[in-house]
Amino acid sequence: MQELSLSSKLKHIFSIPVVISALGYFVDIYDLLLFGIVRIPSLKALGLDPDIDGTFILNCQMVGLLLGGVLWGIFGDKKGRLSVLFGSILVYSLANIACGFLTYFPEKYLVYQYALLRFVAGIGLAGELGAGITLVSESLPKN
Structure with a gap:
C-alpha cells in the first residue's frame, strides 16, 4: 500500500467537497440543536402550545x-x-429563513405553516447529511 505524503493528505482533506460537507454538517447539527433549544420559547412567543403543537412540529421535521x-x-x-x-x-x-418570518404569517393556520416549514427543512437537512457523508467517503482515500 502506498503511503500518502502530508501535502497529499492535506490536499484531499481541504478539497471543496470535504470542506462544504463539513460546514454543511456543522450547520445541520447546529440547526437541530438550536431548534431543540429554542422550540419551547419560540412556540410560546407565537402563542402555540409547546406540548401539543411542539410535538406535532417536531414530528413533521422528523418525517x-x-x-x-x-x-x-x-x-x-x-x-x-x-x-x-x-x-x-x-x-x-x-x-x-422562512421560519424567521412566521410572525408575519396568518395566525389561523400558524401551527401548520410552521410544521410545513420544519418538514421542508427536515427534507433539506437529510439531503445534506446523506450526500455529505457519502461524498466525503467517496472523495477521500481510505488511508
Whole structure:
C-alpha cells in the first residue's frame, strides 16, 4: 500500500467537497440543536402550545428527515452528490429563513405553516447529511 505524503493528505482533506460537507454538517447539527433549544420559547412567543403543537412540529421535521434521506439519495444517484449537496443546503436554508418570518404569517393556520416549514427543512437537512457523508467517503482515500 502506498503511503500518502502530508501535502497529499492535506490536499484531499481541504478539497471543496470535504470542506462544504463539513460546514454543511456543522450547520445541520447546529440547526437541530438550536431548534431543540429554542422550540419551547419560540412556540410560546407565537402563542402555540409547546406540548401539543411542539410535538406535532417536531414530528413533521422528523418525517421530513426520513423522506428526505430517501428522496435525496435517489436524486444523488441520478444527478450527482455535489449537486444534491448544494441543492439540499439551499432547501433547508430557505425553509429556515422562512421560519424567521412566521410572525408575519396568518395566525389561523400558524401551527401548520410552521410544521410545513420544519418538514421542508427536515427534507433539506437529510439531503445534506446523506450526500455529505457519502461524498466525503467517496472523495477521500481510505488511508
